[in-house]
Amino acid sequence: NAGVTQTPKFRILKIGQSMTLQCTQDMNHNYMYWYRQDPGMGLKLIYYSVGAGITDKGEVPNGYNVSRSTTEDFPLRLELAAPSQTSVYFCASSYSWHHRGYGYTFGSGTRLTVV
Amino acid sequence: SQELEQSPQSLIVQEGKNLTINCTSSKTLYGLYWYKQKYGEGLIFLMMLQKGGEEKSHEKITAKLDEKKQQSSLHITASQPSHAGIYLCGARSGSYQLTFGKGTKLSVIP
Secondary structure: OOOEEEEOOEEEEOOOOOEEEEEEEOOOOOEEEEEEEEOOOEEEEEEEEEEOOEEEEOOOOOOEEEOOOOOOEOOEEEOOOOHHHOEEEEEEEEOOOOOOOOOOEEOOOEEEEEO | OOOEEEEOOEEEEEOOOOEEEEEEEOOOOOOEEEEEEOOOOOEEEEEEEOOOOOEEEEOOEEEEEEOOOOEEEEEEOOOOHHHOEEEEEEEEOOOOOEEEOOOEEEEEEO
8 A cells, every 4th residue: 555655755956957756646546736845834735636637736836847647647847956946845646626534645755955 | 815824833742731733714614634744754634624513533633623713623632742743734725725734843742
């Protein structure tokens, strides 16, 4: 029962470098989400997807891109890393959009530092 | 946009004591979720409340929803070190999104 798997767990990037944060789920959830968590700021939604081939911007999408070619995978791409992107990134999935009784299932996070 | 305010921001209690965490919404609540996060880990779903007056319990954790006050409370009875962590409330904002509070950090001293 893997749930939501994120890789890598930790990463240090130099300013201007690019990377992809991987997220995969094995629960056949249609809905997937990317959040970032900054100290004292709670969780902010970056992008979300309601199914394969469908993505949309959340609250803080600038500097990021996503794709959803399969139900299982929802990678997050950082093209030109900036210090402001230093954060902990969480991927989550859910069975239905109204979340009735299920809530989200979260991955364990990727801690990213941009120097 | 909806905002969720949690209080207190942090809490230190002695093992065995009871405590309450509050979550107040700026807009009407259509479901309120409680999650727990341990350092270096993801969020664990605790419970969801949907109707005004609803109350749910899981082990020693009880959550209530007051729709009129647009508020939910999370109560822990006889706290244990295993209860330590960050508690976050979340509520539906928009069709497909959950908005989260900033979290309440709970420390339990033996």
